[in-house]
Amino acid sequence: MTLLIAIVSLLGTVAIFYICKMFYKKYKKEWLTPMLITPLVIIGILLLTGVSYNSYNSGASVLTNLLGPATVAFAVPIYKNVNLLKKHAFEIFISIAVGSAVAIVSSFMMALLVGLNDELVHSLVPRSVTTPIAMDISNMIGGSPTLTAVFVMTTGILGSLLAPIVIKVCRFHRPSSRGLMLGMGAHGTGTSKAFEFGELEGTFASLAMIVAALISIVLSTTIFPVFEHLVINILLP
Incomplete structure (x- = not known):
């Protein structure tokens, strides 16, 4: 039965x-994006059938494991346009570095303002990075x-919905x-x-997502702990 599920x-x-x-594709409505509707439909089906998430994920986890290879596949268009990217290398690096820093700081400050506990704060900080690396x-x-994956998905969906308006x-x-x-703003979903x-x-977008992930790793493990200590212990004693 478990195998069938x-x-x-x-x-x-x-x-x-x-x-x-x-x-x-038929109606071209932003709110009909598969990244938003698919999870809602699946949640509805699980609630109606009474199937637990663990049972469902026993098969669907295969798709989650494909996130890594899918991210690597974004290197193909980067390779095809490498000369164009080299031409704008400085602008790209600076803009993404600033974007990554703003994403981390704004996530941290927002979490503090709403009174989230330490685990939730640290889960929210990497929300602007593609899921495998953010986790x-x-x-x-x-x-x-797990919570980070939810925050990343929410950020990606909202970003892809709001991007055409912006x-x-x-x-x-x-x-x-x-x-x-x-x-930068919606990582994998935004790249799609x-x-x-x-x-x-x-x-x-592929380049932004990859570079942002690398920069975020460095910032989150070096500068962010110092910034967190400064804010919590000095500015907000």
């Missing part, structure tokens, strides 16, 4: 995703990798601006969204 959960998740993707960072700084309002016309914003705008947008 695992098989059904795996195949069912894939089927639900592709059905949601078909609706998204590792969370574990290193004393957070809960792009339109701010009139971002350059592929580099669109791509870097989506990759960037490819809907074009290959160059997707390329810049």
